[in-house]
Amino acid sequence: MPDPEAPEEQAPALSPRRRQLLDAALHVITDEGLRGLTHRAVDRRAGLPEGSCSAYLRTRAALEAALTEYVAAALLADVNALAEQLRCTLEDGGEAAGVEGALELFERWVDQRELLVARLELTMAATRDDALAQLLADHRSRLVEIVATIMEATGKEHSAARAEALVASYDGILLAALLKPDDQRRTFLTRSLELLGTSLAAHEPA
Missing domain, CATH: 1.10.10.60 (Homeodomain-like)
Structure with missing residues (x-):
């Protein structure tokens, strides 16, 4: 860890x-x-x-690779900042503020949709491009590690498998939120994050 x-x-x-x-x-x-x-x-x-x-x-390949690094690094920096925020709020006994921070981050990503849309486009390209796939896999591994650290810090049962499932679930929530009308996004994100947190609180299957 x-x-x-x-x-x-x-x-x-x-x-x-x-x-x-x-x-x-x-x-x-x-x-x-x-x-x-x-x-x-x-x-x-x-x-x-x-x-x-x-x-x-x-080359086009160089442009796509550089943009993939740029987008992935920006998203990773946001998650790193959230992890630091959570660490600080938990030290002060303010877990609710940390949860609100996660919601605010998701809302910002959806409202300022460039990073998410570009990541989706590049992810689709990576299904046909091994070099792009490796770049995204490296960044995703780092993201899973950060999420596992957050889960540990918040006292939730954690493992690499749980963290990876959580990251994949967040991807789906964010994609769905992009398609929601503006006035429904916050409610959808809040409900989805609450439901996801509840489902991952259960024990892992044997």
């Missing part, structure tokens, strides 16, 4: 230009899907001269 107090490995910092290009790519794939993700489309979205994206990411 990873130690929540241990320092985390830091990915190399992105240059301002590379970040600008990847942020533009994030919006392109959200608005136009994976088929619309081209170097020219990224240049246009970033407001940069044609050829700027290809100067940094020469």
